[in-house]
Amino acid sequence: MINFELPERITNELQMARMVAEQVLRPHSRYYDEHEHERPWEYINMMWPVLRDQQRKQLERSANGQETRREGPGIATVRLVMLVEMFSWGDAGQYLSTPTPALGGAAIEAVGTPEQKERFLRKFTEGDPKWGAMAMTEPGAGSDTSAIRTTAVLDQETNEWVLNGEKIFCTNGALALEESNGLVVVWATVNPGAGRAGMKPFVVEAGTPGVSIAKKENKLGIRASDTAAIVFRDARIPYDNILGSAEVQRTDDGTTKGFQGAMRTFDATRPVVAASAMGIARAALEYTRDRLAEEGVVLDYTRPRHALTAVERDLLEMEAQYKAAWLLTLRAASMMDHGRANRLEASMCKARAGEAVTWITQKAVELLGPLGYSQELLVEKWMRDAKINDIYEGTKQINLLIVARSILGYSRRELK
Numbered sequence: 286m287i288n289f290e291l292p293e294r295i296t297n298e299l300q301m302a303r304m305v306a307e308q309v310l311r312p313h314s315r316y317y318d319e320h321e322h323e324r325p326w327e328y329i330n331m332m333w334p335v336l337r338d339q340q341r342k343q344l345e346r347s348a349n350g351q352e353t354r355r356e357g358p359g360i361a362t363v364r365l366v367m368l369v370e371m372f373s374w375g376d377a378g379q380y381l382s383t384p385t386p387a388l389g390g391a392a393i394e395a396v397g398t399p400e401q402k403e404r405f406l407r408k409f410t411e412g413d414p415k416w417g418a419m420a421m422t423e424p425g426a427g428s429d430t431s432a433i434r435t436t437a438v439l440d441q442e443t444n445e446w447v448l449n450g451e452k453i454f455c456t457n458g459a460l461a462l463e464e465s466n467g468l469v470v471v472w473a474t475v476n477p478g479a480g481r482a483g484m485k486p487f488v489v490e491a492g493t494p495g496v497s498i499a500k501k502e503n504k505l506g507i508r509a510s511d512t513a514a515i516v517f518r519d520a521r522i523p524y525d526n527i528l529g530s531a532e533v534q535r536t537d538d539g540t541t542k543g544f545q546g547a548m549r550t551f552d553a554t555r556p557v558v559a560a561s562a563m564g565i566a567r568a569a570l571e572y573t574r575d576r577l578a579e580e581g582v583v584l585d586y587t588r589p590r591h592a593l594t595a596v597e598r599d600l601l602e603m604e605a606q607y608k609a610a611w612l613l614t615l616r617a618a619s620m621m622d623h624g625r626a627n628r629l630e631a632s633m634c635k636a637r638a639g640e641a642v643t644w645i646t647q648k649a650v651e652l653l654g655p656l657g658y659s660q661e662l663l664v665e666k667w668m669r670d671a672k673i674n675d676i677y678e679g680t681k682q683i684n685l686l687i688v689a690r691s692i693l694g695y696s697r698r699e700l701k
Contacts, residue, residue, distance in 0.1 A: 306375025373564025378509030389417030458513030
């Protein structure tokens with residue numbers, strides 16, 4: 286018999302997350318939207334002790350050879366996406382400022398050696414709040430990662446990698462490098478002529494000479510989140526800071542095992558991004574439904590669709606799109622918990638969630654009329670926050686390409 290009930294400990298965590306969302310994130314939502322480059326320290330200082338202790342326990346279990354997912358198969362990632370959905374219901378921008386290893390840590394977990402995991406992730410178990418980040422996008426390389434031009438050249442005399450180039454739109458880049466002793470996983474090429482096969486991930490720690498923040502972006506949405514451009518000028522890092530092998534080996538699709546391993550990062554994180562989108566969507570859906578109910582518009586699920594008013598049909602469609610995307614997200618997360626390949630499902634939920642939250646929040650603004658468009662309510666902010674979910678960690682178009690390749694059996698070269 287299938288049991289859909291969550292363990293009591295997870296239920297308690299969700300209740301605590303809701304309290305944080307209601308009492309800390311939501312009340313400060315408008316303020317940090319209007320003061321983009323201020324940090325939400327109320328939330329950061331509340332979360333850091335909890336997350337620091339969790340990271341310490343995880344490293345200790347790993348060092349002892351114990352299973353790091355205490356909840357067992359079928360719940361660890363599902364638990365994470367549920368918590369992320371709840372925090373994003375409170376405020377997605379502030380949630381993105383959570384002090385964790387984030388994407389950088391996910392890459393280290395995916396392809397780092399046990400020594401690298403201990404060395405780099407140990408810093409997230411001590412001291413003041415710290416952040417991790419990943420730097421991949423460049424001015425001339427967005428979705429086409431083979432166009433990356435940031436270089437990593439090995440200095441044979443010092444046995445150090447020398448990085449040169451520029452990265453843009455790096456989430457938490459400034460938090461990781463300027464405001465904490467954090468780290469950024471930087472994608473660079475060791476052989477520009479080798480395409481994706483020459484791409485390698487390198488761990489660059491805060492305080493590395495030659496690394497600087499060139500710009501902090503002013504954004505449409507998630508304005509409490511830090512987005513930065515990073516410049517590398519003869520930045521030297523130890524040889525052992527490369528994740529995976531330094532050797533360039535081509536495969537049929539022009540990648541390497543190292544690249545493929547790092548891409549597993551996105552199989553793990555795309556359901557999390559989808560969950561964040563669902564938190565925003567639920568906030569807009571619930572507010573719109575409650576506001577319409579005050580005006581006497583209450584859905585009667587026993588009536589056929591053709592008997593509903595236009596507003597009722599729109600509200601019904603908002604609910605349907607939310608639930609469909611949320612179920613896809615839970616499926617992708619559950620597959621990861623059970624050790625099953627989930628690249629198709631991760632891309633499906635990411636593409637669907639980004640599309641759904643964009644439509645749902647836009648429809649919320651529309652149904653609430655001038656009030657929804659005004660800053661008196663948070664609905665217009667949710668619409669602006671929503672759009673990023675259609676863009677970062679793989680645009681909808683890229684994820685649909687991945688879905689098509691998986692279903693049709695085409696390689697990257699056969700279907701572009």
